[in-house]
Every structure is written in C-alpha cells, then in structure tokens.
Amino acid sequence: MTPKPIHEYPGDPARPVACILEVEEGSPADDAGFTPGCLITEVNGHILRDVLDWQWYSAEDEVELSYVDTEGDSGTVVLEREEGESWGITFDGAVFDGIRTCRNACVFCFMRQLPEDARGSLVLRDDDWRLSFLQGNFVTLTNLSDEDAQTIIERNISPLRVSLHASDPDVRRKMIGKHAPHGVAMLERLLEGGVRVHAQIVLCPGINDGNELKKTLAWAYMHPGIENVGIVPLGFTKHQARFDRSYNEPEDALAVVEAVEPFQRYALAERGYPWVYLADEFYCNAYPGDVLRHLPPASHYGDFSMFEDGIGIVRSQVMEWQDCSDEIEHLARVLDEEDARVYYVLGEAQRDCMAALFDESPLKGRLVALLVRNEHFGGNVDVTGLLCGGDVARAIRGVSAHDFVVLPRIMFNADGYTLDDMTVDDIRDTAGIPVTVVSCSVPEYLKEIEELVAG
Structure with missing residues (x-):
C-alpha cells in the first residue's frame, strides 16, 4: 500500500509537502510572510516526509525554504534566527507522506x-x-x-x-x-x-x-x-x-x-x-x-x-486521593449541607480502586461510583476509557432527577465523542437526565463537583 500524502504538492500528488497550521507572531517565519495554509516543499533542498525531517534539516540558524503560498505561488526564501530561537512554525500533523499502516495479522489485534x-x-x-x-x-x-x-x-x-x-x-x-x-x-x-x-x-x-x-x-x-x-x-x-x-x-x-x-x-x-x-x-x-x-x-x-x-494508573489515583484528604472532607461537608448525591460514572475495572476509596471516605453515600458494564464491546473490556455512551445512558436512567451525574472526560475524544459516537447531549437526551463532564484528576474533579453542586 502506497501512503497517500496528507497535502498534495501542486502537479505531483505523490510528493509529500508540509502544511503550516500556525505561525508564531514575531517569529522568523512570520517576518518572512508565512501564514497558515502555506506549504513547505523543501528545506535546504530536501523533501520533508515528517516533522523529524524538519527538525533534522532545519537545525542550523539559517535555512532555505521552498514553498507554495495560499495563492498557489511558489518560491524560495532564506530564514535566519537567533541562537535558540524557534522558527515559529507549527505543522498540520506529524507525518507528511501519510501514516504507515500495519501489515501484520496479530491474533490479539x-x-x-x-x-x-x-x-x-x-x-x-x-x-x-x-x-x-x-x-x-x-x-x-x-x-x-x-x-x-x-x-x-x-x-x-x-x-x-x-x-x-x-x-x-x-x-x-x-x-x-x-x-x-x-x-x-x-x-x-x-x-x-x-x-x-x-x-x-x-x-x-x-x-x-x-x-x-x-x-x-x-x-x-x-x-x-x-x-x-x-x-x-x-x-x-x-x-x-x-x-x-x-x-x-x-x-x-x-x-x-x-x-x-x-x-x-x-x-x-x-x-x-x-x-x-x-x-x-x-x-x-x-x-x-x-x-x-x-x-x-x-x-x-x-x-x-x-x-x-x-x-x-491505579497507584497514581490512590496517591492523588490520599493527598486530597482536606478537599475530600470539605466536599463531604458541602454535599451534606446541600443534601446532594453525586454519581461518578466509572468502568467496572474501578470496583476495587476508586469505588472502594469512595466508600471508605467521608464521602461515602454522597459520592457514589456508578460502575457501568461495557455491553457495546463486551468480552473483558471494563476500563473507564472505553465506556460508550449508549451503555452509560442505560446505566444512569434510574438515577433520581434530584441527584447529579458526572462523566469522566476520558470517555470522550478531542471532538467530544464517545467510542460509539455519542456526545454529552446525546447521553443526556437518551437517559433523560442532566449529565456533566469532569476531570479524571482527583483534585480537579473534587473541585468541579463542588462547583456543580453549590453553584
């Protein structure tokens, strides 16, 4: 399989080019007139296949760049920088000639x-x-x-x-x-x-x-x-x-x-x-x-x-939890004052970790681990990061409208979708109750839960 370039070189779609995503203000690239969308076609006469090529060929403090700008005009420019200064270019992706795919037949894939x-x-x-x-x-x-x-x-x-x-x-x-x-x-x-x-x-x-x-x-x-x-x-x-x-x-x-x-x-x-x-x-x-x-x-x-x-990960979570004893006691008082119960959605793998820590703390009965079985994937998949929106929505339908439900951010990708392509709004609408996304970091989600309940 021949990798396809992410961005095409004009007249030669098989030749890799590097597309600029961002240009730092006041940088050598900015001074030279580069803008997002410009294509770098060569560095000191070398074609760029990836960011590693860029780092290697642009290591000196003077570099010759061949380019195609956003209007389709091509040219060459020499850039200079001070020692230790960045060129000021961020590229759209790490590889420019397409990701190399797997040719194996792994039994466990x-x-x-x-x-x-x-x-x-x-x-x-x-x-x-x-x-x-x-x-x-x-x-x-x-x-x-x-x-x-x-x-x-x-x-x-x-x-x-x-x-x-x-x-x-x-x-x-x-x-x-x-x-x-x-x-x-x-x-x-x-x-x-x-x-x-x-x-x-x-x-x-x-x-x-x-x-x-x-x-x-x-x-x-x-x-x-x-x-x-x-x-x-x-x-x-x-x-x-x-x-x-x-x-x-x-x-x-x-x-x-x-x-x-x-x-x-x-x-x-x-x-x-x-x-x-x-x-x-x-x-x-x-x-x-x-x-x-x-x-x-x-x-x-x-x-x-x-x-x-x-x-x-488990040891890290335990350490964070132990370091937040004051915050835990404070949140427990807030939840008691508000007479609030918060359900934190987790995969079943957390039964003997976070669920146990919740139950052994002053938050027992107020911060509750809602362990969700992963029916979407089945098998032995039970970690929180692989939870799917449909399973979560079914699991939280029985939660009282007076209680709070929070979902760990690790369930969602950078675009806000779960692995079964559901958003927070989709989960809310399917379950019929409000949900809020919070951090996976203990000190952060303790604070976010307090703001949610008291705010």
Missing part, C-alpha cells in the same frame, strides 16, 4: 475486534516508527526498511516503543504473522546501533505466557538497549470468536504476577529499578477486594512513564 459500524479512525491500524518516537505508539518494525533503520541510527532517534510479544520465532510468527522475523532482525539492528527501546508484551493465555514469557524476558534482559518491558493482558471483545478468556480470574492473574516478580527483584538489585512492569489489571484481578494492599508502591513506577499503557 483489538481493532479487528470492533463492531462493523465503528468509525474509520478507530480501525486505522498504524505501524509507523515515527509515531512511536513522536507520540508513544507501539510498533512491530515489520515494515521498517533498511533506509528507515539507517535514518534512526544516524539521527539517534530514541527511544522507540516496540511490540515484542515473544522472543521465540515460532511463537512470535504465530502471534503476528509471516513478517515477524523481519521485525526481530530490525530490532536487533537498531539495538546494535545504540537505539534505546521500551518494549511491550501483549500477554495471551496459552500462547506467550508461562515458560514462553520467562524466555522472552530473559532474552530482552540480555539486550541492555531494551530499557524496560511493559506487560499488558489480552483485551477481547464479543465481536470475535478466537478468545473467551484473558487474565480476569484471580489464579490466572496471580500466576503472571508471581512469574514476573523474580525478574523484578533481580533487575532492582542489579539495575536499580524493576525493569519489567505489569499493567494494573493483573494486580486488580489477582487480589480482588484487596488490591490496594498488594499494589506496588509509587517507587516501583519511577516517573510513571508507562502511565499511558495502563501501568501505574
């Missing part, structure tokens, strides 16, 4: 498990190493070319986030398809070139767990460039027939915790940090009703760099 009517952006399977560096996406490296690898090494583009899954060639091929060997070869080439890697393992029952997991971790530990490994459980929906279990049963989750602990202890002693990290689900499922006592301490997670992978 979540996007292949979505309903047929899912919007296009949800089923776009990217596997672009540039987005791995720029946005933290995980990639398999199976579509990495020799030129790409050389560019990464020469420019020291690091760290990359790489999907490892298994070190055994046969197991890895079974998991992601025929291009698996190329991905491992490219990974080893990058590591030999000094590129640092954050690796991820999607753990699938009976495929890459047990002894296979231990073999994979041993292999990864022998490659110092792999700075850490994050392990996340298989997520499956009702819209597929391959999987019917993951690590939701306590004995299955506990087996993973116990298999990983020796590696963590060894790494902690030798390298000073645990090195391999488990997603929160493993602890929540291994210790139902008692997860807060068994959760690793904050020091285990360092700077919480794997937060976006679901690693350390």
Whole structure:
C-alpha cells in the first residue's frame, strides 16, 4: 500500500509537502510572510516526509525554504534566527507522506475486534516508527526498511516503543504473522546501533505466557538497549470468536504476577529499578477486594512513564486521593449541607480502586461510583476509557432527577465523542437526565463537583 500524502504538492500528488497550521507572531517565519495554509516543499533542498525531517534539516540558524503560498505561488526564501530561537512554525500533523499502516495479522489485534459500524479512525491500524518516537505508539518494525533503520541510527532517534510479544520465532510468527522475523532482525539492528527501546508484551493465555514469557524476558534482559518491558493482558471483545478468556480470574492473574516478580527483584538489585512492569489489571484481578494492599508502591513506577499503557494508573489515583484528604472532607461537608448525591460514572475495572476509596471516605453515600458494564464491546473490556455512551445512558436512567451525574472526560475524544459516537447531549437526551463532564484528576474533579453542586 502506497501512503497517500496528507497535502498534495501542486502537479505531483505523490510528493509529500508540509502544511503550516500556525505561525508564531514575531517569529522568523512570520517576518518572512508565512501564514497558515502555506506549504513547505523543501528545506535546504530536501523533501520533508515528517516533522523529524524538519527538525533534522532545519537545525542550523539559517535555512532555505521552498514553498507554495495560499495563492498557489511558489518560491524560495532564506530564514535566519537567533541562537535558540524557534522558527515559529507549527505543522498540520506529524507525518507528511501519510501514516504507515500495519501489515501484520496479530491474533490479539483489538481493532479487528470492533463492531462493523465503528468509525474509520478507530480501525486505522498504524505501524509507523515515527509515531512511536513522536507520540508513544507501539510498533512491530515489520515494515521498517533498511533506509528507515539507517535514518534512526544516524539521527539517534530514541527511544522507540516496540511490540515484542515473544522472543521465540515460532511463537512470535504465530502471534503476528509471516513478517515477524523481519521485525526481530530490525530490532536487533537498531539495538546494535545504540537505539534505546521500551518494549511491550501483549500477554495471551496459552500462547506467550508461562515458560514462553520467562524466555522472552530473559532474552530482552540480555539486550541492555531494551530499557524496560511493559506487560499488558489480552483485551477481547464479543465481536470475535478466537478468545473467551484473558487474565480476569484471580489464579490466572496471580500466576503472571508471581512469574514476573523474580525478574523484578533481580533487575532492582542489579539495575536499580524493576525493569519489567505489569499493567494494573493483573494486580486488580489477582487480589480482588484487596488490591490496594498488594499494589506496588509509587517507587516501583519511577516517573510513571508507562502511565499511558495502563501501568501505574491505579497507584497514581490512590496517591492523588490520599493527598486530597482536606478537599475530600470539605466536599463531604458541602454535599451534606446541600443534601446532594453525586454519581461518578466509572468502568467496572474501578470496583476495587476508586469505588472502594469512595466508600471508605467521608464521602461515602454522597459520592457514589456508578460502575457501568461495557455491553457495546463486551468480552473483558471494563476500563473507564472505553465506556460508550449508549451503555452509560442505560446505566444512569434510574438515577433520581434530584441527584447529579458526572462523566469522566476520558470517555470522550478531542471532538467530544464517545467510542460509539455519542456526545454529552446525546447521553443526556437518551437517559433523560442532566449529565456533566469532569476531570479524571482527583483534585480537579473534587473541585468541579463542588462547583456543580453549590453553584
């Protein structure tokens, strides 16, 4: 598949161009007359494929830009800047030659498990190493070319986030398809070139767990460039027939915790940090009703760099909650004075975390966790971020009109839509009761709830 450029070069639609989104006032670009919508076609004679090319070729304090302006006129201009000054250009997107899509057949691919009517952006399977560096996406490296690898090494583009899954060639091929060997070869080439890697393992029952997991971790530990490994459980929906279990049963989750602990202890002693990290689900499922006592301490997670992978979120929430004792007591007084009850919508995964914290605090009975089952996706999908508007609307229909319902912002994308394309107004109209969107940050939503109730 040939990537399509985001913006077309006049007369040559296959040639990538960079479209300017914003120009900083008073910057060199502003002084030169650039405006939003102008196209940068070359930098010092080099075509730009992405923001990384721009950063590389525009690193000096004098640069020659070829452009096409918003009137269709083309030209070349030399820009100069003071040391440390920005050129003042923000581009419309990180890649200019189109996102490189996945060519694998991963057995666990979540996007292949979505309903047929899912919007296009949800089923776009990217596997672009540039987005791995720029946005933290995980990639398999199976579509990495020799030129790409050389560019990464020469420019020291690091760290990359790489999907490892298994070190055994046969197991890895079974998991992601025929291009698996190329991905491992490219990974080893990058590591030999000094590129640092954050690796991820999607753990699938009976495929890459047990002894296979231990073999994979041993292999990864022998490659110092792999700075850490994050392990996340298989997520499956009702819209597929391959999987019917993951690590939701306590004995299955506990087996993973116990298999990983020796590696963590060894790494902690030798390298000073645990090195391999488990997603929160493993602890929540291994210790139902008692997860807060068994959760690793904050020091285990360092700077919480794997937060976006679901690693350390529960510990972070607990820490925030404990740091807000004064705010919690204050809100409890406000809710008592107003005789108000607030329902905070959460996924069922929060049963032993935030729901338990609510019930053990002065807010018990006033701030209530409304746990919503995810019927839209089904399977073992139970996190708050994947809640859908239809399920939420059904769950809150029985709430009294005198009570308040708040929805966590993580349910909505930047355009204000849930994964089933509902807005806040849609949920309100379907449920027949008012709803308000609040932050996922404890200190922020405590304040927002107080303003909602008292205001």
